[in-house]
Amino acid sequence: MSTELPAGWAERIAALSRGELEPVPPRPAATVVLLRERRGGGGAEAYLLRRRTSMAFAGGMYAFPGGGVDLHDGTSDLGWAGPPAEEWGARLGCAPQTARAVVCAAVRETFEESGVLLAGVDPSSVVADVSGDEWRSDRAALEAHRLTFAEFLTRRRLVLRSDLLRGWARWVTPEFEERRYDTWFFVAAVPEGQRTAEVPGEADRVEWLDPGEAVRRFESGAYRMLPPTVTTLRELSPHADPGAALAAADQRRVELVMAEASLNGDGRVTVRWPGHPELTMGAKGAEK
Numbered sequence: 001m002s003t004e005l006p007a008g009w010a011e012r013i014a015a016l017s018r019g020e021l022e023p024v025p026p027r028p029a030a031t032v033v034l035l036r037e038r039r040g041g042g043g044a045e046a047y048l049l050r051r052r053t054s055m056a057f058a059g060g061m062y063a064f065p066g067g068g069v070d071l072h073d074g075t076s077d078l079g080w081a082g083p084p085a086e087e088w089g090a091r092l093g094c095a096p097q098t099a100r101a102v103v104c105a106a107v108r109e110t111f112e113e114s115g116v117l118l119a120g121v122d123p124s125s126v127v128a129d130v131s132g133d134e135w136r137s138d139r140a141a142l143e144a145h146r147l148t149f150a151e152f153l154t155r156r157r158l159v160l161r162s163d164l165l166r167g168w169a170r171w172v173t174p175e176f177e178e179r180r181y182d183t184w185f186f187v188a189a190v191p192e193g194q195r196t197a198e199v200p201g202e203a204d205r206v207e208w209l210d211p212g213e214a215v216r217r218f219e220s221g222a223y224r225m226l227p228p229t230v231t232t233l234r235e236l237s238p239h240a241d242p243g244a245a246l247a248a249a250d251q252r253r254v255e256l257v258m259a260e261a262s263l264n265g266d267g268r269v270t271v272r273w274p275g276h277p278e279l280t281m282g283a284k285g286a287e288k
Contacts, residue, residue, distance in 0.1 A: 005283040010269045012176040013261040026172050026180040028098065030106035031066025033168070033232060034116055035242035036190045038210065044242050046211050046233065047114060047196060049203035061224045062207075062214070064232075065113035066183065067105065074101035076150035081123035082163030091167050092184055092254055103162050106186050108149045112139050114206075115197025116190055118165065119158040126161060128193035136197070164188050166249030168235075171228040174259040174271070185232055187249050189242040212237040227279045228257070 015021040034047035048062045074085075074097035083091075088099035111117045115135070120126040138156075141147035153160060165186045173180035190196070196206065209217075211233040217223040218230050225233075239245040259279075261271045270282045 005269060005271065005281050008178075009176065009271070009281075010283055012178075013269050013271070014263060016176045016261070017263050021176065023175040024178065024180045026182040028069040028071070028102060028105075029066060029181040029183040030069060030102050030109060030186065031064045031183055032106050032110045032165070032186045032188055033064050033236065034110065034114060034188060034190055034196070035236075035245055036208065037241060042240075043210055044236070044239060044245060045208040046214065046236065047190075048207050048209055048214060049113065050205040050207075051202060052204050061226060061229070062218075063226070063229055064185075065110045067109040067112070068181075069098075069101050069105040070108075070149070071098070071101050073104035073108075073149055074098060076104075076148065078104070078150040078153045079119075079157075079159030081120070081159045081161050082165075088162065088167075093170065093256065102184050103165060104149055104160065106165060106184070107160055107162075108142060110188070112143045113202065115139065116194050117158075118161045118188060118191070119153060119156075120161055121158060123159060123161070123163075126164070126191040126194070127158065128191075130194060131197055139197075164191070166246050167254040168249050168252060169228070169232065170254050170256045172256060172258040174261065176261060183228065184254070185228065187236070187245055189246060210237075227259075227273060227276070231273075231276055231279065 012021055035044050038045050049065065050062050051059055085096035085100040088103055089096040092099045092102060107118045115131060117127055117130045138147065138152055142149065142152060165188050167184065168187050169185040172182045214223065214233045215230060215237060218225050236245055239248055257273055257275065259271050259273050261269060263269050268282060270280065273279045
C-alpha cells in the first residue's frame, strides 16, 4: 500500500517530466550503522540519532552517524589498515581514490557524531577509550574543519582500521529532490572498551535500539525516518548479533538504489524504489 508523497515532491516530479527541472548533482556521503550487543545478551542494538528540526536536510528524523565526503581524503597521506583502496573501490562500485575518501568519511563522521573511533596504533589494535577532553576537542576541530582527518590520525599516531567496516548498501537521493546525496552505507561493531559520547551538535537525541523495535516505532508514526534508514533497519532485524550482521554484509552486493517517479495520464504521481515495494508512495499530481 502506497503512502502519501512529502510536500513539494509532486510539483518537482511534474517539472522534471516536462524537462523544466535540472537534477542537482548528488554529493558523495557515507553513513555507518554502529552495532553493539544488547545489554543482557540476546541480540543487537543500533545507534540512532535524531537530527535537530533546524537541520536543512532530514530535520527531525532519526538517522545513523554520517555526512559528506571530503574528496581530498582520497589523496591524503594517512595511516591505513585493512583492504586497500582498490579492493574497496571494487566493493563500493567506484574509483579507488573515491572509495578511499568514502571510507575516510565513514570513520571520521562516526567519530564526530558518536565518539566511536575505528582506528588503532597498529593494524591489529583499536584505541580503547576516546572519551576524554582532548578527544572531545579533536572531534570539535574535525567538525569545524579546523583539523583534517589525516592530520588528526598523524598527530595521534593512529592508523585507520578500514577492516572494521563492512559495506552494506548505496542509496542515491531521487533526481527530483532539492538536496541530493550519493550515500554509501556501512555497518560496524563498537570496538571493545569504547562507548558513545554525549549527544552531538547536529542531534537532539540519541538511542540504542533493537533494529526491529526501531522499525516498529517508525511504522507506528512515533519516529520519522527516510526510506534508506528504515530499509537498512529492516534488513538488519533478522541478525542475532553484531557478528552475524557483519558476516551478512560480507555476502551482500553493494547495489545502487534510487527512486523512480512516474506520472500517469490522470496526473497521479507514483514513486517507487526498485526492489523495495514497501516504500512505494503516491499522490495526485500538481496541475500543469
